[in-house]
Amino acid sequence: MAKGFLKPDFIFESSWEVCNKVGGIYTVLSTRAKTLQAAHQDKVIFIGPSLWKREDDNYTKAESPYFREDKSLFAEWQWEAKENGLQVRVGRWMVPGEPIAILVDFVPFFEKKNEIYGWLWENYGVDSLHAYGDYDEASMFSYAAALVVESFYNHYLDTRQRVIYHANEWMCGLGALYINKMLPQIGTVFTTHATSIGRSIAGNMKPLYDYLFAYNGDQMAGELNMESKHSIEKQTAKFVDCFTTVSDITAKECAELLDKPVDVVLPNGFDDSFxxxxxxxxxKRKAARKRLLEVANALLGEKLDDETLIISTSGRYEFRNKGIDVFVEAMNRLLRDKDLKKKVVAFIEVPGWVGEPRKDLQERLESGKQFDTPLEVPQITHWLHNMSHDNVLSMMKYYDMHNRKDEQVKVIFLPCYLDGKDGIVNMTYYDVVLGNDLCIYPSYYEPWGYTPLEAVAFKVPCITTDLAGFGLWANSVFGHNGEIADGVKVIHRTDYNYSEVADNIKDTVAEFSTFTQKQVDACRKNAGDLSKKALWSEFIKFYYEAYDIALRKAEQRLDNKKD
Structure with missing residues (x-):
């Protein structure tokens, strides 16, 4: 920790993704946990939603695979919380470092929803009138998480301890504002990992970057039916002690769309114990390659050997924002590229509206035989509920990409979470990613970009863009625009150069296919070396800076109160 920074005695951090693996924030928190836990043994407490082992029919009955309950932890407080109507489960988050996690049941607060929203409007001017979808659920969880902190604080702590409450995303904004009002002695930190309105502008096919200076966040929220999410995000950013985001590119977005510059940028690190x-x-690399090629061979009915280039893209199914469209476009152009020197099998590992694993593919894989005829629809490993309306399949159909035998490039859609139990690959994402030769993430909207950071951590060179926070960071480390020989190729991307980006990807894959083994080894080493500069041990200092800002403001409030 930097000299002179105030050190927190307790850190509470809330997120919808604590013990709940739904997106990139899970990775941020779960990989950072070990570094914080090492420095603040069991004084770091994560708060998430209790979505498991529930009485009603809306939730799964099974236990969370990421949580281990421990009724002896804070046993006295657990009993008191229950007496006061707080349904909590205390235990360990099963990630490296095994930090304490408290899961809270937020459903009982729905009956007080209007009263809570009224309080929020009166105290902070947050407009919850236009709420729909996940706004109510997130807000009730956020409120419940704040009550957990209030109850815990009143039971165990007082003003002699320095305490931080760290809220992630608009979904935890209400709780941060509650703490701000009810426990002013606690320093509040708010991190927006992506502005809700920026993501929405990009996802609605509007040019975000060239016109960023001209967009009015409030006006766009009205136009895109995002008023409530935008309102809670904007007011939380305004009132917390320390407002943060994850990259310089999103910091610009916050200043323009939320009318509030960030206090600190907190880049996302990685924990290489994975x-x-x-x-x-x-x-493991050999096993991953063997499995991926087995799946490809069974689906396509042809023998692809270990000389085949295995490439992939992955992440959330945001077709334009994550650059999945430009990935398919680039693979289509690669089909006709005379400079390509190897066969390519390209996997799109993005969870779609998955129905079930293909029985015909499962049978082929189980038989262990070689097949020389493709299966019907040889572009996909699992059937989808919306086969005729899926963006990836529709684009491949439009371009007549049917993975024919004589084609050098095959594209396979793997539309499920790689949790080791998908029925086809049956390996986890981290076990699969290291089997790749090259990973491609040509994002249009990407506040940070965990997927390329994960790839290079597993020594897989990757292609990303300078619209991703990670891409900009990589360029700053290299001192120039990253080339594939550096381990990360960073392509310049704008609102309008889609075709140029697709060509650039195609050319980079073709160039990579000509590399000698020595060049490939050097490239993989450079990728691994870059990832070492993005470990949490390098980036955690920015968090301590944020904690310091928040703690100083909280102390100032206490001093003013005494005066």
Whole structure:
């Protein structure tokens, strides 16, 4: 920790993704946990929604695979919380570092919803009138999380301890404002990982970057039916002690769309304890390649050997924002590229509206035989509920991309979460990613970009863009625009150069296919070296800066009160 920074005695951090793996924020928090836990042993407490082992029919009955309950932890307080109507489950988040996690049931607060929203309007001017979808659910969780902190604080702590409450995303904004009002002695930090309105502008096919200076966040929120989410995000940013985001590119967005510059940028790091060491790494890489090629061979009915270039894209199914459209476009152009020197199998590992794993593919894989005829629809591994309306399949159909035998490039859509139990690959994402030769993430809207950081951590070179926070950071480390030989190729992307980006990807894959083994090894080493500069041990200092800002403001409030 930097000299002179105030050190927190307790850190509470809330997110919808604590013990609940739904997106990139899960990765941010779960990989950072070990670094914080090492520095503040069991004084870091994560608060998430209790979505498991519930009485009603709306939730799964099974236990969260990421949570281990421990009724002896804070046993006295657990009993008191229950007496006061707070349904909590206390235990450990099963990630490296195993920090304490409290899961809270937020459903009982729905009956007080209007009263809570009234309080929010009166105290902070947050407009919840236009709420729909997940706004209510997130807000009730956020309120419940704040009550957990209030109850815990009153039971165990007082003003002698320095305490931080860190809220992630608009979904936890209400709780941050509640703490701000009811427990002014606690320093509040708010991180927006992407502005709700910026993501919405980009997702609605509007040019975000060239016109950023001209957009009015409030006006766009009205136009895109995002008033309530935008309102809670904007007011939380305004009133918390320390407002943060994850990259310089999103910091610009916050200043323009939320009318509030950030206090600190908190880049997302990685914990390399997820990466297998030497001999184990080689073994796992071989196993991943073998499995991916088995799946491709069974689906396509042809023999693809280990010389085949395995490439992939992955992430959330945001077709334009994540650049999935430009990935398909680039693969289509690569089909006709004379400079391509190897066969390519390109996987799109993005969770779609998945129905079930293909029985015909499962049978082929289980038989262990070689097949020389493709299966019907040889572009997909799992059937979807919306086969005729899926963006990836529609684009491939439009371009007549049917993975024919004589084609050098095959594109396979793997539309499920790689949790090791998908029915086809049956390996986790981290076990699959290290089997790749190249990963491609040509994002249009990407506040940080975990997928390329994960790829390079597993020594897989990747292609990203300078519209991703990670891409900009990589350029700043290199001191120039990243080339594939550096381990990360950073393509310049704007609102309007889609075709140029697709060509650039195509050319980079073709160039990579000509690399000698020595060049490939150097490229993989450079990728791994870059990832070491993005470890949490390097980036955690920015969090301590944010904590310091928040704690100083909280102390100032206490001093003013005494005066």
């Amino acid at each position: 990466v297998p060491k030497a001999a184990q790494f080689t073994k």
